[in-house]
Amino acid sequence: MDSEFRELYQQIILDHNKSPRNYGHLDDATHVLDGQNPVCGDHYTIYLKVKDNIIEQARFEGSGCAISKASASIMTETIKGKTIEEADRYFEWFHKILTGSVDVNESLLKVGKLAAFAGVADFPVRVKCATLAWHTMHNALHNKKERVSTEEDEA
């Protein structure tokens, strides 16, 4: 097993895959959106409860690979209690981490657990797995109603 593979499947990712946080339906969600990756069948629903510009609750439901599930789980932890603007900033950082354009060691304080996804940059086909929940969350927050499909990114 080579080091890139270890970087991809870090312990924290395996842990969130096995025991996802904030998993399940949210009854009083203010924002709900589906996201799917039609190529591999990953499918998640993101639930957000936003009040006074603060994301009070973030939950998710669905199924997919370890990378996509851990990403959704860590995302909900990350954005809970944050403002919409802060969530947007995490969304941008996350993209930079996945494209390898940010040194996660340098900005570890800012990105926190998201640093675990730095290894995804070495596996281009898995980037969509990692971004699915984030795109869905971002569209939900900004009231884009159409469900997210990873394949439309490229159109």
Add this chain to the structure above:
Amino acid sequence: METIIAATPTTLNFDVQNIRKNFPILNEQVHGHPLIYFDNAATTQKPRQVIEAISDYYQHSNANVHRAIHTLGEQATEGYEEARRKIARFINAESEKQIIFTRGTTESINLVASAWGEKFVGQGDEIIVTEMEHHSNLIPWQLLAEKVGAKLRYIPFTEDGTLDTSLFETLLNKQTKIVALTHMSNVFGTINPIKKIVRLAHDRGIPVLLDGAQSVPHLPIDVQSLDCDFLAFSGHKMVGPTGIGVLYAKTNRLENMNPYQGGGEMINAVWLDRATWAEIPHKFEAGTPNIAGAIGLGAAIDFLQQIGMKQITLYEQQLTTYALERMTRFKEMTIYGHAPERGSAISFNLGSIHPHDMAQFLDQYGVAIRAGHHCAQPIMRKLNVAAVNRASFYFYNTTEEIDAFIDVLKKARDFFDF
């Protein structure tokens, strides 16, 4: 249930190590491990003999076919037509005129759906397919149905991944124009009871198209005994090159069909405002064909016949039985497809490990399998899974490779820790 394999009491005499020596790629290392190639239902590896036939053609005989009055042109035409004769003998067709070269199974089926379908299927007619088709034996019929106003009907599959043939007869009626089904499922491995289906359809004068993408590479095929009207298959799944495939059809079907594409090679005489068509099979081969591909496929067939298709089938049966026996020892293992008559494609899931994680993990140990929906989304929907893993064997795989594969599955289970 018809027995395709057991009917031939051949003893197995198979020197797999010797056979492997013909496949240069089997010496590759992947992530520091010897390649274990278990993705044969997607495409197979090529023996030296096929690679050399293609390179010999380009080095010594390259020219266009059926046109040139010069030595190379004659050699190219002879090589191309000799490949057609080899294919005809391989599937026991009556004549090589029944063999049309295409790009592969997909194009063969599209050819029938358009050149035969648009002429003989009309408003209110019905096309029968099964619920276990590869997209390439489903979408062409959907397109045809939409174009002419016909309707698709489906033979369902049961829990063990076999066709519910008891329902088949109830689907047949006066509007039924064709039955199109897979000979061997690329997901379940199921070998479908073709003779029974053909008999029931022919009793009512309905033609049958067989998708042979998974069967022709693995089973002895006799189109006269199967009595199918059309058979589609791909060279690349039977140690041949990509970009070449075959449509076999009964002569009367071919003669009555529209042309498929228009262009050079497929005409007899051309005026500015009309044309007459070449004889079959050339009527269906517009433009310069994949000459090197056809010659490569001819070499592939020589290679398979030298080993013997019965030997190949028997050996693969052994491998598959062994693999299933070892795989089902995992208590977290789900196998999709439990047909008594089956080929060497095994779809599975291990515990809650997602197939993409599994495939990525196996790759770390040099094991290549397929993960995904296998171009059969309706099957996945009915099974209520997003994706499955599929290990599929060919005659160059070994029981030692299966042992190594099982060891990596154990490692995956520990790594993803359920």
